[in-house]
Amino acid sequence: MKSIWYYLLDRKGIIFKSLLLLTSSLFILFIFPLGGQFKYEFQKGKVWQYPDFYAPFDFSILKSEEELEKDRQAVLRELRPYFRSDEKVKEKVFEDYPIQFMRFFEGEENKITLDSLFDFGAQLLEEIYAYGVLAPNESSQENIFLIQGQLELSLKADDLFRSEQLFSFIKKSLEETSLSLYEDLYKDLFFELIVPNLVKDDAFFQMEKEQALQNISQSRGYVARGELIIAEGTVVNETAFEKLDSLRQEFILQQKGQNSSWIIFGYTILIVLTFTLLLLFLYSYRFGIYHNNRKLTFIFFNILIVLTAVTFTLNYNTDAIFAVPICILPLIIKAFFDARLGLFTHVLTVLLIGFIVPNSFEFVFLQITAGIVIIQSVAQLYRRANLFISVGQIVLVYFIGYIAFTSIQEGNLIQLNPTPLFLFLLNGLLMLFVQPMIYIYERLFGLVSDVSLLELTDTNTPLLKELSDKAPGTFHHSLQVANLAEAAANEIGANALLVRVGALYHDIGKLNAPSYFSENQSSNFSPHNKLSFRDSAQLIINHVEEGVALAQKFKLPDRVIDFIRTHHGTSIVYYFYKKQEEMTPGKVQREDFCYKGPKPFSKETAILMMADSVEAASKSLKSPNADELEEFIDKIIEAKKEEHQFDSSDITFAEISAIKNVLFKKLINVYQLRIEYPE
DSSP, X not given: XXXXXXXXXXXXXXXXXXXXXXHHHHHHHHHSOOOOOOSOOOXXXXXXXXXXXXXXXXXXXXXXHHHHHHHHHHHHHHOOOEEEEOHHHHHHHHHHHHHHHHHHSTTOOOHHHHHHHHHHHHHHHHHHTTTOEEOTTOOOOSEEEEEETTEEEEEEGGGSEEGGGHHHHHHHHHHTSSOGGGHHHHHHHHHHHOOOOEEEOHHHHHHHHHHHHHTSOSEEEEEOTTOEEEOTTOBOOHHHHHHHHHHHHHHHHHHTTSSHHHHHHHHHHHHHHHHHHHHHHHHHHOXXXXXXXXXXXXXXXXXXXXXXXXXXXXXXXXXXXXXXOTTHHHHHHHHHSOHHHHHHHHHHHHHHHTTTSSSHHHHHHHHHHHHHHHHHHOSOTTSHHHHHHHHHHHHHHHHHHHHHHHHHHHSSSTTOOSHHHHHHHHHHHHHTTHHHHHHHHHHHHOOOOHHHHHHHTOTTSHHHHHHHHHOHHHHHHHHHHHHHHHHHHHXXXXXXXXXXXXXXXXXXXXXXXXXXXXXXXXXXXXXXGGSOHHHHHHHHHHHHHHHHHHHHHTTOOHHHHHXXXXXXXXXXXXXXXXXXXXXXXXOOOGGGGBOOOOOOOSHHHHHHHHHHHHHHHHTTXXXXXXXXXXXXXXXXXXXXXXXXXXXXXXXXXXXXXXHHHHHHHHHHHHHTOOOOOOO
């Protein structure tokens, strides 16, 4: 049992990565709208490059969204409001009529006249409530539907009695009779008696509206099985596109529920393959990230966040897909790691999204193009102006790409839909949230971005302040190295800010014994005179490990600590090694005088090694001329190459040559030399 436990502990990294890949794949399978994929890719305005295509089964030609919208508007125009008659109110009015009549006409003593007045009032009441009485100021369209009990009547709005018409109705009715003397009594009677009994039934109207919209036909044509849809080599015009698009949608519907296990199997293979490619890339080119489970989880987490946002947007409104700020992903990855990883992650994520979005080629092309532009344009994300400029460039790329695709598909720009253009603007605005997201990620995952690196360049930080007080020579050396390394990084397109921060902190391990390092010694006496050559070498070597421990104590980011670990690589403490060899020739163990490494594993750490070696060694030069200085720099860096110190970094010979030139130009200024030009 114990052996199994130790076996699992030894392979915990592989187990974690396997679980991460598996859970990420299952999550995507859970949220993705899985369905069969139509095997032909087509776009309006492009040539059909497949063989002649015949309808594999009967299907209907679906209406376009514009046609459906016209049908909806036509249906809505035909809809009439519904009014419901409250028969109980009407019955109550007729019950109260005799009582109210006698109250107002009790002064009439003539029985015959009283009966005539009563009958005339009852007749008026019947006319008023023939269809019902509307409430005061109740508006209505020209035509309405009236529900009376189980009956549904189609009426004009004028057929209904309005409360505000009561007095004019009574006056007009009495004009044709001999009862006009009683007009005021009738008005008083009916003013007290009449109660509106018609209520607009919005719920029933909404139900009828929904039913009418559902009854709209989604199709406007029919294609029989075996009918030629498009011939090879012909352009996909409007008619052919509508047939192909209708066939694709019908095909996807038929696939749902049929062979679903095989569809899921296919998606699983593609998703797992995509994540495996990402892991292989990290293993081959970013092993430090591959080995760090926290950083690996961070990358997968961001991919899943983007995929989730896209999926939810598709479920809500397919047309809103272009509002999702997918290019935030490469921005975040670049902010914490590097541009190459940011672009690779972006491309793989966009390919995954391409499985589920409509017009996948157009979408993938626009997003990958935008990703390339934003990776190249954002050099310093911590500068706010750069972010706004980059977002503007992204929106411009979206605009140009969308207009180009519309031109190809429609053959003109008259039918350009402006909605995606507004979505692209919204996309750009949402991308501005990358700054607060970077801050949140720094706190959640313990990572460091360029914004945090910029804060570390402040020489008034506690650690650098202590270095300047206790080891002023080392502090000055670090500043000089930082200037050299930053200039070299700018020359070859490396992360200049990261290099500068790494250079400022690379020698903090010397704080524990500053007097043992020559730059801090103010007299001819050296503390090394009391130590053996081996002990002196070990004390010098230990400043790397002590620097790492001190950096961890002050919670410096791992990206900065990497510079402390690697700035000497596995090189040898040459002075003390030669002294020991002179004392005991043939008995010296070279390993005792070598730094433990690791070697530089990035362009940035390689730049620091070169700048540090050249700056430190240049102190031994008394009064060099330009040629001697150039030869000296070349000798120092070539020695590092011969020791294979740069083998683990991805720096090229051309970049090393460019760095030599930068160091030469910078040191010329330090020594105030003039280049001697041939006469």
